[in-house]
Amino acid sequence: MDFSVNLGLLKLKTPLMLASGTWGLGENLDKFFSLKEIRENIGALVTKGISINPRKGNPPPRLFETPCGLINFIGVENPGIKEFKKSFLPKIKKFGIPVIVNLYGEKIEEFLELAKDLKKEKVAGLELNISCPNVEKGGIYFSYDPKIVSELVRKVRKVWERFLAVKLSPVGPVYEIAEICEKSGADAIVVANTYPALAVISLKPFKILQGGLSGPAIKPLTLRLVYEISKKIKIPVIGCGGIISGKDALEYLLSGAKAFQIGTTNLIDPRSAIKIMRELKEFKNGLCDKSDTC
Numbered sequence: 001m002d003f004s005v006n007l008g009l010l011k012l013k014t015p016l017m018l019a020s021g022t023w024g025l026g027e028n029l030d031k032f033f034s035l036k037e038i039r040e041n042i043g044a045l046v047t048k049g050i051s052i053n054p055r056k057g058n059p060p061p062r063l064f065e066t067p068c069g070l071i072n073f074i075g076v077e078n079p080g081i082k083e084f085k086k087s088f089l090p091k092i093k094k095f096g097i098p099v100i101v102n103l104y105g106e107k108i109e110e111f112l113e114l115a116k117d118l119k120k121e122k123v124a125g126l127e128l129n130i131s132c133p134n135v136e137k138g139g140i141y142f143s144y145d146p147k148i149v150s151e152l153v154r155k156v157r158k159v160w161e162r163f164l165a166v167k168l169s170p171v172g173p174v175y176e177i178a179e180i181c182e183k184s185g186a187d188a189i190v191v192a193n194t195y196p197a198l199a200v201i202s203l204k205p206f207k208i209l210q211g212g213l214s215g216p217a218i219k220p221l222t223l224r225l226v227y228e229i230s231k232k233i234k235i236p237v238i239g240c241g242g243i244i245s246g247k248d249a250l251e252y253l254l255s256g257a258k259a260f261q262i263g264t265t266n267l268i269d270p271r272s273a274i275k276i277m278r279e280l281k282e283f284k285n286g287l288c289d290k291s292d293t294c
């Protein structure tokens with residue numbers, strides 16, 4: 001069955017992409033899948049967010065499980081662009097699937113520097129994470145500021161000719177930002193990142209953890225965003241939020257997404273990609289009765 005997807009400058013063998021941060025930098029994929037499984041099931045690998053300098057991330061606790069979701073407060077731990085290019089990229093390129101590098105910057109200049117630095121590398125595309133604090137604007141997230149997002153996308157577009165996606169935050173002026181990304185030259189948008197959330201992790205002493213909520217809890221929220229945004233823009237929308245089954249993926253595709261990313265489910269079962277693609281194929285083949293157990 002042909003599952004190929006055309007996202008303009010990026011062609012995928014399947015619509016399934018591994019979401020940023022949930023497979024590390026991807027260097028261990030072959031410990032869980034055969035090469036054949038990788039190439040037949042995973043349309044693209046999106047790396048963990050990469051910054052110019054190495055980042056240690058936040059001190060623990062960094063993860064908290066809620067009844068149907070996960071709150072993470074990782075803080076974009078990564079080895080920095082130099083080490084990524086030297087020690088990780090050669091390995092993940094060998095898997096033979098498109099590699100999309102997720103960029104983390106705190107200034108427009110940082111995103112530009114990262115994009116320029118990757119020009120000579122064999123990566124299929126970039127994904128701009130705009131859920132980052134803009135230090136030049138007092139730390140307000142890029143995703144709250146349509147003007148800044150427009151400037152960011154236009155400037156990166158000028159230096160980057162391959163596939164360029166922007167990963168939206170699900171909060172803030174989301175629809176406006178989606179339209180601005182399209183006008184500013186993005187090839188696709190990813191809908192969306194995690195939702196700001198809070199968990200009480202200890203009653204006495206009272207302790208909280210604030211971070212981003214992901215997993216099945218967010219699926220209905222993000223699905224709505226995908227449905228509404230797909231009606232407003234012409235560039236492809238890539239759905240991302242709470243997918244744990246083929247049925248979830250199909251719901252995203254029917255709601256307007258051209259492709260989808262899976263995140264938290266990889267942390268529950270590293271082989272989720274295989275299960276989700278198998279279930280999606282069964283649905284498409286009409287073998288499945290579309291019940292919840294499918």
Ligand SMILES: Cc1cc2nc3c(=O)[nH]c(=O)nc-3n(C[C@H](O)[C@H](O)[C@H](O)COP(=O)(O)O)c2cc1C
Binds near residue numbers: 129
């Ligand atoms: C542990 C963890 C780390 C993440 N790191 C990143 C990151 O570095 N950059 C990014 O854009 N999104 C990051 N995300 C967000 C995911 O890529 C995805 O957008 C989000 O989890 C929603 O999808 P899901 O419900 O399938 O997990 C991270 C998510 C988790 C759970």
